[in-house]
Amino acid sequence: xxxxxxxxxxxxxxxxxxxxxxxxxxxxxxxxxxxxxxxxxxxxxxxxxxxxxxxxxxxxxxxxxxxxxxxxxxxxxxxxxxxxxxxxxxxxxxxxxxxxxxxxxxxxxxxxxxxxxxxxxxxxxxxxxxxxxxxxxxxxxxxxxxxxxxxxxxxxxxxxxxxxxxxxxxxxxxxxxxxxxxxxxxxxxxxxxxxxxx
Amino acid sequence: xxxxxxxxxxxxxxxxxxxxxxxxxxxxxxxxxxxxxxxxxxxxxxxxxxxxxxxxxxxxxxxxxxxxxxxxxxxxxxxxxxxxxxxxxxxxxxxxxxxxxxxxxxxxxxxxxxxxxxxxxxxxxxxxxxxxxxxxxxxxxxxxxxxxxxxxxxxxxxxxxxxxxxxxxxxxxxxxxxxxxxxxxxxxxxxxxxxxxx
Numbered sequence: 129x130x131x132x133x134x135x136x137x138x139x140x141x142x143x144x145x146x147x148x149x150x151x152x153x154x155x156x157x158x159x160x161x162x163x164x165x166x167x168x169x170x171x172x173x174x175x176x177x178x179x180x181x182x183x184x185x186x187x188x189x190x191x192x193x194x195x196x197x198x199x200x201x202x203x204x205x206x207x208x209x210x211x212x213x214x215x216x217x218x219x220x221x222x223x224x225x226x227x228x229x230x231x232x233x234x235x236x237x238x239x240x241x242x243x244x245x246x247x248x249x250x251x252x253x254x255x256x257x258x259x260x261x262x263x264x265x266x267x268x269x270x271x272x273x274x275x276x277x278x279x280x281x282x283x284x285x286x287x288x289x290x291x292x293x294x295x296x297x298x299x300x301x302x303x304x305x306x307x308x309x310x311x312x313x314x315x316x317x318x319x320x321x322x323x324x325x326x
Numbered sequence: 327x328x329x330x331x332x333x334x335x336x337x338x339x340x341x342x343x344x345x346x347x348x349x350x351x352x353x354x355x356x357x358x359x360x361x362x363x364x365x366x367x368x369x370x371x372x373x374x375x376x377x378x379x380x381x382x383x384x385x386x387x388x389x390x391x392x393x394x395x396x397x398x399x400x401x402x403x404x405x406x407x408x409x410x411x412x413x414x415x416x417x418x419x420x421x422x423x424x425x426x427x428x429x430x431x432x433x434x435x436x437x438x439x440x441x442x443x444x445x446x447x448x449x450x451x452x453x454x455x456x457x458x459x460x461x462x463x464x465x466x467x468x469x470x471x472x473x474x475x476x477x478x479x480x481x482x483x484x485x486x487x488x489x490x491x492x493x494x495x496x497x498x499x500x501x502x503x504x505x506x507x508x509x510x511x512x513x514x515x516x517x518x519x520x521x522x523x524x
Contacts, residue, residue: 131398131419131420131423131424132389132390132391132392132396132420133380133381133391133392133393133397134392135373135376135377135379135380135381135392136377136380136381136390136391136392138373138376138377139370139373139374139376139377142366142369142370142373143370145366146355146358146359146366147351147354147355147358148346148347148351148354148355149346149347149355153345153346155417155420156345156346156417157344157345157346157347158377159390159415159416159417159420160344160345161344161377162377162381162390162416165378165381168340168343168344169374169377169378169381170378171340172337172340172341172374173371173374173375173378175333175336175337175340176337176367176370176371176374177371177375178333178336178337179333179334179336179337179356179359179360179367180363180367180368180371181333182331182333182334183331183333183334183360183363183367191330192330192334192357192360193330193331193334194330194331194332194333194334195331198330199331200329217357218357218360219353219354219357221329222329222330222353222357225329226329
């Protein structure tokens with residue numbers, strides 16, 4: 129038995145499929161939208177329509193934008209550092225941008241190598257990375273510190289070797305604000321090995 | 327410095343104003359939408375457009391629906407029990423419907439009396455409740471067990487007294503599945519007073 133009209137029920141069901149929202153919070157979100165119909169629901173509806181029409185994938189780096197090449201790839205100042213940061217996903221690119229890492233360019237792999245899930249090199253944007261890399265002076269493999277991430281990093285390092293380009297990875301260590309007591313042994317031992325002069 | 331196009335940034339900002347979503351989770355939600363453009367983003371955009379056009383408030387009870395009177399008020403079987411359940415908000419109505427409380431009708435107050443916040447009887451749907459109540463055999467005040475909720479319940483009881491209609495409230499007691507140890511003293515003492523024969 130539906131509590132409300134079919135248009136509202138359908139909206140609840142679709143919102144419940146968003147990450148971080150379940151059936152209950154989707155219901156609450158829809159009531160919130162309806163209460164703020166003029167200030168939130170109608171603008172959101174219009175923004176979603178516009179985003180659907182505008183969104184595209186950058187043909188160079190794989191970033192999500194409304195233009196292609198995206199405005200990071202189109203910005204000539206981004207080439208100055210000569211750094212190309214390789215990430216698994218667009219969300220990682222956005223996280224690095226939020227951190228303000230500076231004038232760098234990116235390359236989104238679209239995932240990591242995972243033989244068990246049937247993800248091979250051809251399923252990721254690796255060929256285009258090898259093709260782009262010679263434009264840069266250094267390739268930073270900012271993949272996640274997981275087994276798949278590290279496997280992918282090794283694979284890319286091997287493929288880039290003939291080009292002689294400098295390949296680096298992010299530093300391991302203690303997160304800023306982190307407490308040693310809560311860190312795993314692997315991180316701690318890496319942080320000690322890579323200790324720096326104060 | 328925006329990481330992505332203005333249409334996408336605007337969508338993130340609007341989604342971040344939804345309950346349960348912040349700036350970070352809104353960003354994640356938008357990336358999820360873009361990844362599932364055909365299966366989620368486009369249907370959601372269409373559903374939101376349809377809901378904006380269809381949503382309305384029931385002129386009788388205050389429920390949110392796509393027709394007015396809403397389909398609870400329009401359903402003749404809902405009158406059989408003679409029960410009118412008074413709730414603060416549409417979300418409470420939906421919660422009771424999910425609980426399957428049976429063939430009842432509802433009245434949404436749109437809030438509770440709160441002199442400090444400047445909410446008086448005229449700001450709530452109390453006059454229309456007094457007007458409707460004589461159609462029913464019993465009015466259940468299912469307001470929240472807060473000070474404002476209880477004040478509102480007292481006020482409505484006073485206003486309904488001349489009509490001679492039976493006015494009740496929800497039982498206080500131990501939540502089903504709840505542990506005594508975690509319950510406050512008020513609930514426990516109410517639950518003991520209202521103990522029932524097994």
